[in-house]
Amino acid sequence: MTDTTAAAPQGLRIGSAPDSWGVWFPDHPRQTPWERFLDEVAEAGYHWIELGPYGYLPTDPERLRDELGKRDLELSAGTVFTGFHKGQDEWQRAWDQAVRVAGLASAMGAEHIVVIPDLWRSDETGEALEARTLTDEQWDRLAAGHDRLGKALLEEFGVHQQFHSHADSHIGTYREVERLLETTDPRYLNLCLDTGHFAYYGGDNLKMIKAHPDRIGYLHLKQIDPEYRFEVLKNDIAFADCAGEVMIEPPNGVPDFAPIIEAVSAIDPQTFAIVEQDMPGVDIEIPLGIATRTRRHIFGCTPLTRVR
Template structure:
């Protein structure tokens, strides 16, 4: 049985300051449940309750499970390692208490947002690898797996960085079809070459012409989202069917998390997330039905 989940970012809920309108969690979870999604990811820090009992109660109210949570933290700066590991421990404990199974880690730059990305030295890269391993050990102590999420505007974004991480680290990846494509990585090719390193999946579809603008540095990531770089599955340039079929043939049994990064205007409509997620869900189910 294919496991399909949602994520608050599809409803415009993001940790980036000034990203856009943030809907109440009850509305977001209720709409996820109304679409028949089985579970959600945690969303930005403290968007959902940080108390395990309150979080479990809120999820149960909507009949949803918890898949895991995204944690973008600075991994490359030695003075910040203790606080980074401490934050990962806190988040992992919350996830585990609420029944989640995976910590989705990203190598944050330390800057707000995802529009700038300073280069790392080799020593900073080694610290990044070591810190991610420490976090994986901490999460394992709570019964969680840790996956590294190549993500636009982080220190693991482009093809060379993804390959370097795979070579230097034992962690599996969160295969995010959208962020990989924007970073210049073919997600289908990556899954074909490294099927054993795919530990979690975020399904997005992307308009390649806008992705190229971001990759070339002519358009910031936030502006790209506002321009509609992400579209419902099947409407963009990611070969979602090939990817899903390949992963299933390779024995992937984890979650497929529907994510369509969205920024809602303060005065605009709020029904777009439900409409777009409905289309993505229908497209995914059609693919699964062919299997």
């Protein structure tokens, strides 16, 4: 396969993230050290990266700018976690994160914050913490909270809220994601459409893109094992316990990347498409090879891709 990294400039900007190196926490003895991650993501051929868990990469803007600059890397987004359906007290928790994450991201020139909702199941023990579905009142609180957060992020930091549906969260299926879009303001909330997490619950990525082209603000590229997914769902296996197996190295899973990249490129070629393969606890010798092969696959499957 030809490595066409000098692809058409109208294509999506392809990047990667600490998650593709197994990084889920600011600090963990089994994780890839941050210096090695930066070295390897550059070696794999990426230019754009995400911040990852706040505190994993240096939080001083000048130091982070220096570390990225000497490896020819730039920041596309940071990540914040929310639980607005739980009540008014959740605002301060979300905003405290946003001040740190959005402050650093915007100082680095990033224009997006990926927002992930709290899981209904513990990612440490697998026990159910809440009901799996929201009441109408909880839906109202969730939508209002995200509109408020998105407005504040835009006005205070000039960054855009991109909502990330997630396995084991209350917003996962096609109908749940669509309900979120119907009850929120497009000025303040759009989607980080994670191709793997959306497909995890049977969501059709292309259908969502075609139905709501104006709400696709950001992409996470990943694939799932279509057969193992059903074993996971049938046996009620916690996502944290199966993430490294159900999220599979491309192109061995679904969905196909090319049609998704091409559909989003036709909407807005400035969109970021960040490879984010969930691999918690992975042997630190493994991610570089997967990241390199994944980049080659993406650039080989469609010309509507670019490094910068």
